Amino acid sequence: MQSITLARRPSGAPVPQDFALTTGPIPQPSQGEIVVEVSHLSLDPYMRGRMDDVKSYAPSVNLGETMTGQGVGRVIASNAAGFEVGDLATGMTGWASHAALKATEARKLDTNLKPSLALGVLGMPGFTAWTGLRKYCRPQAGETLVIAAATGPVGAMVGQLAKAAGLRTIAIAGGAEKCAIAKEQFGFDEALDHRAYEDAGALRNALADVAPDGVDIYWENVAGKVLEAVMPLMNVGGRIPVCGMISWYGGAEESQDRLPSMWRSILVKRLHVSGLIIFDHWDDYPAFLAEVAPKVLSGEIKYLEDVAQGLAAAPEAFISMLKGGNTGKQIVAL
Ligand code: NDP
Secondary structure (H helix, E strand, O other), X not given: XXXXXEOOOOOOOOOHHXXXXXXXXXXXXXXXXXXXXXXXXXOOOHHHHHOOOOOOOOOOOOOOOEOOOOEEEEEEEEOOOOOOOOOEEEEOOOOEOEXXXXXXXXXXXXXXXXXXXXXXXXXXHHHHHHHHHHHHHOOOOOOEEEEEOOOOHHHHHHHHHHHHOOOEEEXXXXXXXXXXXXXXXXXXXXXXXXXXXXXXXXHHHHHHHHOOOOEEXXXXXXXXXXXXXXXXXXXXXEEEEEOOXXXXXXXXXXXXXXXXXXXXXXXXXXXXXXXXXXXXXXXXXXXXXXXXXXXXXXXXXXXXXEEEXXXXXXXXXXXXXXXXXXXXXXXXXX
């Protein structure tokens, strides 16, 4: 089997030398385990955090250890009730061609659905969007929502669900092509290219033009320049689910000078700022799947995937995704 391990901890943005391709024997299932031959691997922004040796809501990857991640694939050996050879399953396989999984931590997949959907639109990112909107946003028809990384699996789902709930949706995305996708495929009312504005002030002016009534919900995916642009446009009683801050994942410049005005905005505008970690909400996953899977199958909810070929391509695809090189959910097909 092959796996991609963490060769060294990145300083700032990861580079290919931070990863190593290693080979070893295919694992055997212990009692209560299954072994999966991975067909699709998910690459997600949170993995950047796992490469650092810092305390977080989940443990870091150790040096020499396989990079963490969710995969899907066929069961090739089972020593657990409920799974048979040939079943399609998903779990935390890591960046690897094969993985032994505890059956209690694996999930059997519906073979009527394309396997990769379990990693994106019907997996953790889509579920994050659905959960966050319901639990932290209190969306009302006529309100204005702004979200960056808008064509990614979280952003595209937030945008489509919000639009269906009658909100005015404004996408922020990197480049003209992604802005066109945001409007044409995902139905955003407006789309702004964050790369086209040299600073937060310029982006704010453009946002103010397309959000003349202010912003009621800012879904925080990226922080940095976008956060700085949106904050002064927030309406009283606005909601900010803090889902991610990808522009700072490689390290942020200290900007303590801006903290006082940020805190003042939260106070004066009575903003509801909520940390969102999807791992707290897995009990709701069956309800999400029951509601959203039929809409994906019917085409009512659209999704985009960006598929890299072969496990060895995973590091480059991951590095590129963190810089916006992906268009849609980043998957690796093995
Ligand atoms: P995406 O597939 O959207 O990939 C990340 C995107 O971030 C890039 O394509 C790029 O889009 C954008 N980006 C990168 N750097 C910047 C920057 N400096 N400024 C603005 N945009 C930038 O990722 P996901 O949909 O999987 O995840 C979106 C966010 O949600 C991430 O922050 C992730 O960590 C977070 N998340 C949090 C979860 C939780 O439980 N809290 C669960 C799942 C995701 P573009 O080119 O359009 O700028």
